[in-house]
Amino acid sequence: MSWRAHGMRAWLLQRLSALYMLLFAISFLLYIAPNLPITYEYWSDLFTRPSIAVATLVFFAALLYHAWIGIRDIIVDYIHDTTLRFTLWVLVTLFLIGLGIWVALIVLSVVAV
Amino acid sequence: MRFQVQRYNPETDKLPYLKEYELNTIPTGMMLRDALLQIKAQDESFTFRHSCGEGVCGSDAMNINGSNALACLTPLSTLSQPIVVRSVPGMPIIRDLVVDMSQFYHHYRAIKPYLIVHDPMPEVELLQSPEDRDKLDGLYECILCGCCTTACPSFWWNPDKFRGPAALLQAYRFLADSRDQATNQRLQELDGPYRMFRCHTIMNCTSVCPKGLNPSAAIHKIKELMLKEMI
Numbered sequence: 571m572s573w574r575a576h577g578m579r580a581w582l583l584q585r586l587s588a589l590y591m592l593l594f595a596i597s598f599l600l601y602i603a604p605n606l607p608i609t610y611e612y613w614s615d616l617f618t619r620p621s622i623a624v625a626t627l628v629f630f631a632a633l634l635y636h637a638w639i640g641i642r643d644i645i646v647d648y649i650h651d652t653t654l655r656f657t658l659w660v661l662v663t664l665f666l667i668g669l670g671i672w673v674a675l676i677v678l679s680v681v682a683v
Numbered sequence: 684m685r686f687q688v689q690r691y692n693p694e695t696d697k698l699p700y701l702k703e704y705e706l707n708t709i710p711t712g713m714m715l716r717d718a719l720l721q722i723k724a725q726d727e728s729f730t731f732r733h734s735c736g737e738g739v740c741g742s743d744a745m746n747i748n749g750s751n752a753l754a755c756l757t758p759l760s761t762l763s764q765p766i767v768v769r770s771v772p773g774m775p776i777i778r779d780l781v782v783d784m785s786q787f788y789h790h791y792r793a794i795k796p797y798l799i800v801h802d803p804m805p806e807v808e809l810l811q812s813p814e815d816r817d818k819l820d821g822l823y824e825c826i827l828c829g830c831c832t833t834a835c836p837s838f839w840w841n842p843d844k845f846r847g848p849a850a851l852l853q854a855y856r857f858l859a860d861s862r863d864q865a866t867n868q869r870l871q872e873l874d875g876p877y878r879m880f881r882c883h884t885i886m887n888c889t890s891v892c893p894k895g896l897n898p899s900a901a902i903h904k905i906k907e908l909m910l911k912e913m914i
Contacts, residue, residue: 576876578909643883646876647840 584639587632594629614680623681630673634666684709685765688722690729691776699776701767709759716743716755719768731780738893741828744771745780751830751891771833773842786842787829790850794872796857799865815861822856822901824894825849831888831898837881844877848888848898851879855901858908870909879905 605612616622641662649655684706691699704722716733723729733743736755743754746769748762759766774782800809832838832847846854854873857863873879879902888898 577874577880578906578913580876581880581906582910582913647837647881 580639580642584636587636590632591629591636594625594632598625617677617680618682620681623677626677627674630670630677634670638663638666684718684759686718686722687765687767688719688729688780689769690779691770692728692778693776699770701769703765711760713759714755715747715757715759715762715766715768716753718759718766719754729779739826741826744828744830744833744893745769746771751834753828753830753893756893771829773833773839774829784829787827787832787847787849790832790846791827791853794846794850794854794857795865795869796853798857798860798863799868800862801864809862811861818859818861819856821896822852822859825852825856825896826894828893830891830893831896834887834891835882836885836887837883841877841881845881846873846878848882848902851882851905852896852898852901854879855905858905866908867912870905870912873905874909 602608602612602616617626642659645655645658645662649658686704686706687701688704689699690696690702704725706718706721709718714736716736719729719731719733723731731743731745731754733755734740735742738753738756741753744751745754747754747757748767751771754768768780770776770780770782774784774786777783798809827849829849831852832849835845835848837845838847851873854869858866858869863869882899882902884899884903886899889896889900892898
């Protein structure tokens with residue numbers, strides 16, 4: 571069985587990433603629920619904790635990977651011209667990597683080490 | 684009763700078009716296939732595939748009021764007028780309602796629709812317990828009419844690479860067979876981005892199958908087998 575990110579592997583990782591996002595979203599909401607309404611101080615303090623920062627970074631990694639597979643599925647379905655397909659895929663990949671770096675910079679800028 | 688039937692003659696028409704027909708006497712319980720035969724009697728230049736007339740041969744799959752079905756199993760009383768009859772979508776039209784099914788059969792052949800046994804063949808038949816035989820129910824009944832595959836958007840976009848629900852249902856029919864010994868080979872052939880994984884569980888296949896089969900569920904079972912194989 572191939573271990574490149576297509577076919578079974580992509581399908582499985584897309585579902586695992588969805589599962590992580592779901593669990594993260596639910597537990598994050600439950601975690602902050604007792605402190606509603608949220609103040610700026612609480613919110614900024616939350617992201618100085620390394621555990622929250624790591625969980626958030628993993629969440630965004632899962633989100634971007636999930637989106638990457640999903641958009642690639644759409645491209646493979648509808649775009650059949652090889653040049654256009656390759657160009658779009660490279661642009662989407664660069665865009666998502668860019669978002670990932672941006673998110674990482676924001677999260678790492680507030681975390682207390 | 685009013686009909687709009689797709690007509691196409693490759694020698695004179697650039698594109699298929701709908702032609703109006705009217706039938707006056709409709710006996711109760713009449714099926715669409717019988718109506719099409721009456722239309723053919725009116726206008727003998729019209730043609731469509733049909734044979735057994737009772738949902739066994741799978742010849743008369745067509746798009747009826749926008750949904751794929753067998754004409755011989757579709758009572759006229761269930762259809763709103765005008766009854767629009769087209770060829771199944773996504774297939775090259777040869778003439779009127781007759782389509783070129785080569786691509787469909789190519790995918791069927793590609794999944795190796797026969798038992799593969801590596802052990803030496805036994806002196807007697809390859810035996811199977813009644814429980815193992817039960818696992819083939821809902822799979823072996825497929826008549827290869829093509830309603831499901833030609834209703835599948837994934838097949839419309841990638842007809843040359845995506846196997847389509849009919850072929851995948853048959854792939855699972857042999858994966859589920861206790862006598863087959865080519866599980867790994869079959870699973871490997873279906874991995875990759877196209878052959879099975881163009882399926883996005885749209886489930887048009889399951890909703891149109893005239894035999895009430897469930898290709899979506901079969902595809903899901905193949906994915907389960909692949910997952911087990913991987914772990």
